[in-house]
Amino acid sequence: MDKSITHGGLTRAAFLSGLGIAVGGSVLFSTKAIVAKLLYRYHIDAVTLIAFRMLFSLPVFAAVALWKMRTGAPLSTSDRWRILGLGLVGYYLSSFLDFLGLQYISVGLERLILFLTPTFVLLISSTFLKQHISRKQWMALLTSYCGIVLVFLHDLQGGRNVVLGAALVTGSAAAYAAYLLLSGEMVKRLGSLRLVSYAMCVSTVACVGQFFLLRPAELLLQPLPVYALSLTNGLLCTVAPVFMTMIAVERIGAGTASQAGMIGPVSTLFLGALLLGEPVTSWQLGGTALVLAGIYLLSKK
Structure with missing residues (x-):
């Protein structure tokens, strides 16, 4: 048997490239999240931030x-009508609540x-769908939420706004x-690329419409670093990950791709320390380990 072939029938090089993507x-x-924190230093709010993010990603989608x-x-x-609803819930509401929460x-x-x-x-x-949760899944849930509680209690020392921020991001x-x-059945019929591009266009209309409804048009004039960071947010942190994830799922499967995604929270923790000066404490490391362990158990299931 050729050792260069993995269990999925891929060559080792193809598997590693998919994993890397x-x-x-x-x-x-x-x-x-790092880019959003850097943008907030220029005294823009979540409404303006998300409008710029979607405007810069719109041409591609x-x-x-x-x-x-x-x-x-x-x-x-x-x-x-379903795409309209998915765009409003999945990319407008979810992103807006996330960026709101990041302020706190x-x-x-x-x-x-x-x-x-x-x-x-x-x-x-x-x-809502009355699906059974096994004992192993309950254990995975409990492990993950213990990790969140650990980090939350540590960050709570920063003030009461932490509760508001955590609630907003949980809503996201x-x-x-x-x-x-809601998108599961439509992805199978339309394909993920088509569905995501349509939903992102809907979300852009909502985000930009919200901006002009709630903010004066003069706020479109910002310092050059705001445009540079927003371009990074729109292309490198939105468009690129969407396509990279799709390519990875196609090459190595959704299960392996989702497990590779566990690097996300760890990378954010250390990038936050490097670029924003946020401390990395033993509480955060312990909480991160618990969350990753719980999600790993869930993904195995």
Whole structure:
């Protein structure tokens, strides 16, 4: 037997390249919290931040959407309404709550809370779809939430706003979990690339519309570093991770790609220390280890 062939039938080089792409996508996506913190130093708010992020990522997603519109089958009226709902819940509401919460909590805690999305999927499935949760899954949930509590109690020393920030980011994770559950059937029919590009275009309209509704147009004029950071946020932390994750899933499968994504919270913790000066404490390391252990158990299931 050729040792260069992995259990999935891939050559070792192909598997490692897929794994590398998955890790890179996870790190880039996690970096959006770092970029958001840097943007907040220029005294812009979450409404302005998310509008710039979506404006800079729109050209790519709009181009993909037009390409898929020409090559794919026409959408039914019900599909159009579903895409509208998914775009508002999955990429507008989820992202907006996330960036709001980042104003009050550390990037390490934010990333750990968002990493609980699979547990929210499980809990929503159990509550509304009446799916059974096994003892092993309950153990995985308990392990993950113990890790979050550990980091939360540590960060609580920073003030009462930590509670508000954690609640907002938890709402973000719950909204994205709902998006994942609701999009499952449509992904199979339309394909992930088509669905994501359509949903992102819907989200952009919502984010930019919100900006012009709540903020004066003069706020579009910002210092040059704001544009540079927003371009980074839109392309490197939004567009690139979406496509990298899709490529990784195609090459090495969703299970392996999701496990590779566990590098995200760890990378955010150390990038936060390096770029933002946020301390890395034993509490944070212990909490991160518990969350990763719980998600790993869940992903194995």
